[in-house]
Amino acid sequence: MKRVLVHFILIIICFIIQSTLLRGIQLGPVVPNLVLMIVSCFGFMRGKREGLLVGFFSGLLLDVFYGGGILGAYALIYMMVGYMNGFFNRIFYPEDIKLPIFFVGFSGIIYSSVIYVFMFLLRRRFDVFAYVKQVAIPEIVYTVLATLVLYRPVLYINSLLEEDERKTEVIFS
Amino acid sequence: MPRVRIKHKRIELDSKYMLLILSCVCILLMILTFSTDLVVKPLSFVSGYLVVPFENGIESVGSYLAQRAEDLKDLKVVLEQNKALQDEVDALKTENSNLIQDKYELNELRQLYGLGEKYSGYDTIGARVIAKDAGNWFSIFTINKGENDGVRKNMNVIAGAGLVGIVTDVGPNWACVRSIIDDASNVSAQVLSTSDNLMVTGDLLLLNKGQIRFSQLVDENNRVAQGDVLVTSDISDKYLPGINIGYISSIENDNNNLTKSGTITPSVDFNHIDIVLVIKELKNETIKLDGNEDK
Numbered sequence: 111m112k113r114v115l116v117h118f119i120l121i122i123i124c125f126i127i128q129s130t131l132l133r134g135i136q137l138g139p140v141v142p143n144l145v146l147m148i149v150s151c152f153g154f155m156r157g158k159r160e161g162l163l164v165g166f167f168s169g170l171l172l173d174v175f176y177g178g179g180i181l182g183a184y185a186l187i188y189m190m191v192g193y194m195n196g197f198f199n200r201i202f203y204p205e206d207i208k209l210p211i212f213f214v215g216f217s218g219i220i221y222s223s224v225i226y227v228f229m230f231l232l233r234r235r236f237d238v239f240a241y242v243k244q245v246a247i248p249e250i251v252y253t254v255l256a257t258l259v260l261y262r263p264v265l266y267i268n269s270l271l272e273e274d275e276r277k278t279e280v281i282f283s
Numbered sequence: 284m285p286r287v288r289i290k291h292k293r294i295e296l297d298s299k300y301m302l303l304i305l306s307c308v309c310i311l312l313m314i315l316t317f318s319t320d321l322v323v324k325p326l327s328f329v330s331g332y333l334v335v336p337f338e339n340g341i342e343s344v345g346s347y348l349a350q351r352a353e354d355l356k357d358l359k360v361v362l363e364q365n366k367a368l369q370d371e372v373d374a375l376k377t378e379n380s381n382l383i384q385d386k387y388e389l390n391e392l393r394q395l396y397g398l399g400e401k402y403s404g405y406d407t408i409g410a411r412v413i414a415k416d417a418g419n420w421f422s423i424f425t426i427n428k429g430e431n432d433g434v435r436k437n438m439n440v441i442a443g444a445g446l447v448g449i450v451t452d453v454g455p456n457w458a459c460v461r462s463i464i465d466d467a468s469n470v471s472a473q474v475l476s477t478s479d480n481l482m483v484t485g486d487l488l489l490l491n492k493g494q495i496r497f498s499q500l501v502d503e504n505n506r507v508a509q510g511d512v513l514v515t516s517d518i519s520d521k522y523l524p525g526i527n528i529g530y531i532s533s534i535e536n537d538n539n540n541l542t543k544s545g546t547i548t549p550s551v552d553f554n555h556i557d558i559v560l561v562i563k564e565l566k567n568e569t570i571k572l573d574g575n576e577d578k
Contacts, residue, residue, distance in 0.1 A: 126334060129414035129425070130341045140419045158298040166305050174323070174330045175459060176416050176423050178451045178467075179436075181323060182312035189309070193302050225420050230466065230487075240488050249419045 113271050117152065117160075120267070121168045124148050129175075140245065142252035143218070144260070145172065149188050150217040151257075151264050153195025154202045154210065165192025187224050191217045204265055207258070214257045218250035323452075331429065331454035335413070339427055342413040346557065405523070407441070407560040408432060413457070420487065422465040426559060429456045434561050437521050442559045445527045445550030446470070446515060450561065458561070463528065464495050464553050471519035472497070472528055475512040483513065483528060483547060493553070494532060498544035509534060513547060523566055 124144040132141040145168050153161025169188030173181045198213050226241055235241070296304075316323055410426040428434050430453050440447040440460050448468065452459035463470055468485040481500035489496060500507060511531045515522040527550050534545035 122334065122337075125417060126337050126341065126414075129417045130338050131345060143418060145417060159301060162298065162302055162305065166309075170326075171330060171334075172417055174326050175334070175414075175425060175452075175457075176418070176421065177316075178423070178459070178461065179316060179323065180313055181316045181326070182309040185312070186306060186309040189302070189305055193298070196298065225418070229420065233467070235466070235487075237488065244488060244491065245419050 112274065116267065116271060117164055118167075120148055120264075121145065121164065121171065125168070125171055140248040140252060142256035143221070143249060144253075144256060146188070146191065146217055146221055147214055147253055147257050147260065148264070149192045150195045150214045151210065151261070152268075153192040153217075154198040154213050155204075155265070155268050156196075157199040158193050158196025161192030161194075161196040162189045163192070165189040183228075187221060190224075191221055194220065204269070207261060210261050211254055211257055215250055215254050218253050219246075222246035222249065327452070327454040331456050335425075335427065335454070335457045338413040338425065342411065342427075405562045405564055407562050408434065410434075410458075410559055410561055412556055412559060421467065422462045422485065422490070422553070423451070424460055424462065424556070426458050426460055426561070427456065428561065429454045429458050431455050433563055434458045435563075435565065437565055437567075439521075439523050439526065439562045439566075440559050441526060441562060442551050442556055445529060446522070447551055447553075447556060447559050449521060460559070462553060462556075464490060464549065470522055470528065471516045472513045473516035474500075474507050474531075475514050477502070477506050477511075479507060480516050480518065481513075489546065493548065494546040495529070495549055496544065497531070497547050498537070498542065500534075500543040500545075501541065502543055507531065507534065507543070519566070521566055523562060523564065 124147070128141060128144045132144075149161065149165045149168055152164040165188035166185050169185030170181065172184040172188070177183060195213055195217060198209070202209065202213075222242075222245070226238070226246070230241065231238075315321070408428060410428040410432075412424050413427045414425040416423040426434075426440075434450060434453055436450055436453055438450045440450060446463055448460045448462035448465070450458050451461045461468055462485070463483065464485045466485050466487040470483040471480065472483045473480050479500055479502055481497050483495060483497045486494075486496045497513070509531055513528040513531065515524055515526045515528060517524045529547045529549035529551075532546050532548045534543055537544055
């Protein structure tokens with residue numbers, strides 16, 4: 111229960127920071143995608159199940175505000191990203207920062223390509239390389255940079271939660 | 284303590300099935316929300332009171348700090364500009380008096396034609412931009428006025444002199460605006476001088492240059508030129524007619540040699556939108572009202 115609440119608060123915080131604060135200090139027209147980062151992090155730290163749940167609900171939040179009246183599109187994309195990151199759970203090792211960066215970068219590539227194919231290519235925007243250069247690469251690079259800064263705090267929160275859960279388990283068994 | 288253990292063991296769904304179920308939920312939601320707005324209402328209500336107050340707070344603190352920083356930076360520039368502007372004011376004063384004369388003349392002529400001031404005085408409501416789209420692929424923003432303040436879906440949004448966009452989503456205390464520079468935005472427009480119709484489409488790739496694209500301009504006699512003013516057209520079903528969009532900055536022939544396309548410099552500075560005006564009048568309603576008057 112505690113975990114659900116903490117995840118919920120983390121998603122909301124990332125969403126708000128991303129849509130307000132970061133717009134004020136953005137470099138160029140692109141901001142790091144913190145929501146994607148948090149979904150990816152919970153995916154590889156906690157496994158497929160939690161990855162897809164966190165993805166689903168943060169996607170739903172984005173849908174409500176920026177879906178243009180249609181719910182479900184972002185929820186589906188973020189859920190897929192969370193689920194895919196769940197596969198990395200097996201090779202994930204908390205102390206190493208290189209792997210998370212690789213995972214988040216991978217998520218960025220998946221996310222950008224899905225958005226491009228379904229929301230741009232299908233509307234006859236064929237100039238793939240221009241979109242990659244102008245939007246996708248800056249977005250992924252910024253998101254990875256944000257991960258460098260925010261990975262430790264997120265890991266710390268996760269370890270606190272895990273310790274807490276272990277304690278309750280000991281009490282109950 | 285076996286009893287407590289039983290309590291802990293719940294039936295856990297395999298993540299594969301969970302993914303399948305939630306995917307179906309997503310697709311169902313998409314279909315459902317595309318045809319009705321039953322599901323959106325409660326969700327937008329809850330999230331409106333969950334997120335918007337924070338966004339409002341952060342935005343006001345942020346804009347205050349940004350304002351102070353800007354003030355210091357601007358002071359020097361402003362002093363220089365002041366001098367130049369003073370000269371301009373003198374010139375404009377002369378021009379203004381000429382224009383006022385013209386305006387009286389115009390009003391008289393309008394009355395003669397029986398047009399009246401049908402579209403000059405819209406009822407508007409001011410709103411503050413509190414958040415921008417969380418991703419980088421679209422240009423959508425949130426404003427701090429919603430259903431409680433009389434904002435409805437498909438209302439036009441303007442800032443300063445020009446068209447900003449259209450309301451796509453409304454919550455109790457927030458509304459979502461799709462700006463005309465958004466890649467998915469299409470506005471039917473016309474050239475003010477020649478009344479030729481064309482389509483104005485946002486383009487993500489031109490976003491950095493502060494430009495938007497237009498197309499489907501039929502102009503056989505080459506009367507439309509660079510610098511011509513574009514306004515929203517009468518035939519649009521969502522945008523009210525006669526709202527300024529921008530100026531043509533480049534124009535070229537299409538491959539089919541029938542139509543022309545090019546780029547537009549919008550009259551609104553989309554990088555620094557802070558306060559916008561929502562026109563509290565829907566195109567459909569205006570048409571209906573006009574119809575009633577005729578009867």
